[in-house]
Amino acid sequence: MSELGIYGLIFGLFLAAYLPRVLPIFYFSKRQIPSWFHEWMKYVPISLFAALVAKDVFIKGTAFEWRWSHVLTVGIVFFIAYKSRSMVISVITGLIAIYLTTIFFG
Amino acid sequence: MSLMSKTDFRKVWNSVLPLFVSYLPLGLASGILLQSVHFNVLQTFLISVLVFSGGGQFLVVSLLATQSSVSTILMMVFFLELRYALLGATLSHYLKQESNRFLAIFSQSMNDENYAVNHLKFLTDSSWDAQKALWVNWLSMLAWVLANVTGTISAHFVKIDSSLVHFALTAMFVYMLVMHVKNKKRLVAALVSAILAVCFMITIKNTFGIVLATLVASYAGHSFEQWQHKRREVANPTVIVEEQV
Numbered sequence: 082m083s084e085l086g087i088y089g090l091i092f093g094l095f096l097a098a099y100l101p102r103v104l105p106i107f108y109f110s111k112r113q114i115p116s117w118f119h120e121w122m123k124y125v126p127i128s129l130f131a132a133l134v135a136k137d138v139f140i141k142g143t144a145f146e147w148r149w150s151h152v153l154t155v156g157i158v159f160f161i162a163y164k165s166r167s168m169v170i171s172v173i174t175g176l177i178a179i180y181l182t183t184i185f186f187g
Numbered sequence: 188m189s190l191m192s193k194t195d196f197r198k199v200w201n202s203v204l205p206l207f208v209s210y211l212p213l214g215l216a217s218g219i220l221l222q223s224v225h226f227n228v229l230q231t232f233l234i235s236v237l238v239f240s241g242g243g244q245f246l247v248v249s250l251l252a253t254q255s256s257v258s259t260i261l262m263m264v265f266f267l268e269l270r271y272a273l274l275g276a277t278l279s280h281y282l283k284q285e286s287n288r289f290l291a292i293f294s295q296s297m298n299d300e301n302y303a304v305n306h307l308k309f310l311t312d313s314s315w316d317a318q319k320a321l322w323v324n325w326l327s328m329l330a331w332v333l334a335n336v337t338g339t340i341s342a343h344f345v346k347i348d349s350s351l352v353h354f355a356l357t358a359m360f361v362y363m364l365v366m367h368v369k370n371k372k373r374l375v376a377a378l379v380s381a382i383l384a385v386c387f388m389i390t391i392k393n394t395f396g397i398v399l400a401t402l403v404a405s406y407a408g409h410s411f412e413q414w415q416h417k418r419r420e421v422a423n424p425t426v427i428v429e430e431q432v
Contacts, residue, residue, distance in 0.1 A: 082224075082225070082251065084227075086257075087225070087226060087230050088230065088233075089257075090247075090257055090260065090261075091230060091233050091234050091237060091238075092237075093257065093261045094234065094237065094238050094243070094247065094260070094261065094264055095237035095238060096261075097261050097262075097264045097265040097268060098237070098238045098239070098240060098243055098264060098265075098268045098271075099237075099294075099295060100265075101265065101268045101269045101270075101271045101272045101275075102268070102271040102272075102274075102275055102294040102295065102297055103275070103290070103291055103294040103295070104272070104275075105271075105272040105273075105275040105276045105279070106275035106276070106278065106279045106282065106290050106293070106294045106297075107279075107287065107290060108276075109275070109276040109279045110279040110280075110282060110283050110290070114273070114276045114277075117409075117413075118272075119273065120409050120412060120413070121405060121406065121409040122269065122270060122272070122273055123373070123408075123409075124373065124376045124404070124405035124406075124408035124409050125266055125269055125270065125401065125405045126267070126270060126363070126367050127364060127367040127368065127373050127376055127377050127380075127405075128376050128377065128379075128380035128400070128401045128402075128404040128405040128408065129263070129266055129267060129380075129397075129401045129405075130360045130361075130363045130364035130367065130377075131364055131376075131377035131378070131380040131381045131384070131404070132380045132381065132383070132384035132397040132400040132401050132404070133246075133249070133357075133360045133384075133397060134357060134360050134361055134364060134381065135380070135381035135382070135384040135385050135400075136253075136384050136385070136388055136394070136396075136397050137249075137353075137354075137356075137357040137360070138357070139385045140385065140388045140389075143388055143389070143392040143393070144389065145385060145389050154354070154358075155357070155361055158357075158358045158361045158362070159361055159365060162361055162362040162365040162366075163365050166366070168359060168362045168363075171358055171359070171361065171362040171365075172355050172358045172359055172362070174358070175354060175355065175357065175358025175361070176351060176354065176355055176358070179351070179354045180351070
């Protein structure tokens, strides 16, 4: 991306990050939060992270690719994240695991 | 901005200090990563002020590194930041007296962590007010911006393997995913989203597939929950009342 493109992207990101922050605070200072919105929002972050992880593990470019190194590492990170509940430990484990599994499985 | 008394400032400072400590390593990492996708110091400064979101900035790096289109990046960040709608909505209860101008300024610097601090303070400290809350927002932003800029500057002197860096982000997303699994329904939504993401990516050959997967899976999870509620309501009307308490 060009230098100017990055500035354009940052401006767009500002809107994408600001609108969800500012509109509800105005709107809901007078009204109740509708329950369907509240209920739907509970599923957005988890779906988003799942889609991102699936893309990182199974997609290379825009094609499917089964890489043992990635599949095993993500399995290990899942387990460690669940047990430790710590982001730092999960990320460090992930880095060590991808390094080792890449040596073993190429 | 009105000036604060010494005791007020101390109060603000004490409540924002934990954010300072946690933002430094996270902001450094964010700054280094932004540099790896060719952000200069000014651009890192701008994104840290204007987006001011750890998750959002990491997401941008991850998507830029895999050559995603601008529209995909904007939509993914929009969906990620949609959670602020709930945060803002719950805080708005305490900000009813404030002017529109104040609300516009306040919400720009609101994020997960300073929201958590302010919400707790509003609940437990009767002397807590909108001015103090705004200072918490701004001081936490200051810490975030300083750490990010330092990261981007220092990245020039550190050699990092970009594929390794990218996997650090994947591991972070896994962690966040695990933290959000609170019941079976959410786990199912996550599985559906993962499968759809792979299918959409292969068929439409564009990272917009992950936006679609997120939308469809979250809506499916929500619909399934509604359907379940309705079915239980029909089967046994008293159960639903108990659950809502």
